Amino acid sequence: MSAIAKRSLSTKLLLLTIVFVFVAEFVVLVPSIAKQRRDWFNLRFEEAYLASLALEGPREAAADETLVRRLFNTANILGVTINSDDMRMLILAPEINPHGAPDIVTVDLTSENWFDLIANAWGTMLSSGDHLIQATGAPQFAPSQTVDIIVSQGALRDDLLSYARNIFLLSLIISTLTASFVYWALNRIIVWPVKRLTANIMAFDADPENAQGILTPSGRSDEIGAAEESLAAMEKSVRGLLGERRRLAALGAGISKISHDLRNVLASAQLMSDRLAKSDDPSVRKLAPRLISALDRAIGLSRDTLTYGRMETRMLEKSPIVLHELVEEVFEDTAAMGVTAQNNTPEDLTLIADRTQLYRTLFNLVRNAIEAMTGAANDEDKDDLGKVSIDVDIDGRDILITIADTGPGLPDHAKEELFEPFKGSQKPGGSGLGVAISAEIARAHGGSLTLHKSDEEGAAFRLRLPQDD
Structure with a gap:
């Protein structure tokens, strides 16, 4: 009892x-x-x-x-x-x-x-x-x-x-x-409707994609009626999102497979293009660099698509990281002719983060900066493409990492969809996934990635990483 x-x-x-x-x-x-x-x-x-x-x-x-x-x-x-x-x-x-x-x-x-x-x-x-x-x-x-x-x-x-x-x-x-009268009245007015809501929630949880499981509001004008309306709207929204997620998952699986196969095909084509570059025919040798550049862009797009598609929510493997050493590693892996890399981070600064994910974030942002400056440079400026710098500020318990370049900056129309995958890229053949992946990693750390500055003097991204006690 x-x-x-x-x-x-x-x-x-x-x-x-x-x-x-x-x-x-x-x-x-x-x-x-x-x-x-x-x-x-x-x-x-x-x-x-x-x-x-x-x-x-x-x-x-x-x-x-x-x-x-x-x-x-x-x-x-x-x-x-x-x-x-x-x-x-x-x-x-x-x-x-x-x-x-x-x-x-x-x-x-x-x-x-x-x-x-x-x-x-x-x-x-x-x-x-x-x-x-x-x-x-x-x-x-x-x-x-x-x-x-x-x-x-x-x-x-x-x-x-x-x-x-x-x-x-x-x-x-x-x-x-x-x-007895009070019990009957309250049971009829409150308890029975609450039981109906509970039963509907349990049934919807068991099969959220069943359209028959969506609650039909009783039309009451009190708080329970408002709860029924809200629950019905939420169930419709959840069902729609689940359906969209299922379709996108199937589409993503197909795209990943296509991108994987396409990358292999493009890699083979790239090998053949290297041979064309050594051809005795002047016309072939003239077209070969353009073909190689196009293949490089296609391979990069396939690579970024596969990387974004494989991103899953997982537990971060946080550990102490010497930021100066990590930035040096990023600059070494993104070295390009004519681009000056400036590491302004303190040599003794240690932060807590997932080293692999933080490296990927910095690598994507630095690579994007170099590509932006390279694409905007004229032939006479090839020896001095510009500068990429990384600075650090402390804001309470947050560490602010600023990645700045001296490129042309971003146009206004690009800022609106900058962090949207497949939408934010401004270079031909770009996927726009680099910044989107970096933003996802920042959110996974409990921080954020924002466009700090963008004008004719260059662009700067700011990565905020909160530090645990």
């Missing part, structure tokens, strides 16, 4: 409703017991006062004293004294046990506040024994007089217990009915 209560929202709702209703009934019961005690005393004050008036009448009209005593006994009144104008009149003397003076508790209802009424009422109801209570009160029709009565504590306690039992039974009936 406890396991059901922990898992079932309906069971929790029912139990909480019953508990809250019982708490409300108990709050009502506490002052009700005090009111019942006060009414019990007031009724006896009135009876005692009216009986005293009957005994004070003319002898021929006076009530029979035996009858009055019987009335007092019926009301559990053991003694009565009337106080008026500094005069006390004993109406009924209590029968005292001759073997010992009884314990008498004095109560003055004319001076009790609500706190005293509640405390004394519950004290009497929870008491034991049968002591005497001497209570003082004012009758309703003679506010200038007071009446002292002596009653049995046991009789008062029995009356309060009987009243509390009746109130409890009534509260039980009311709480059961109220809990």
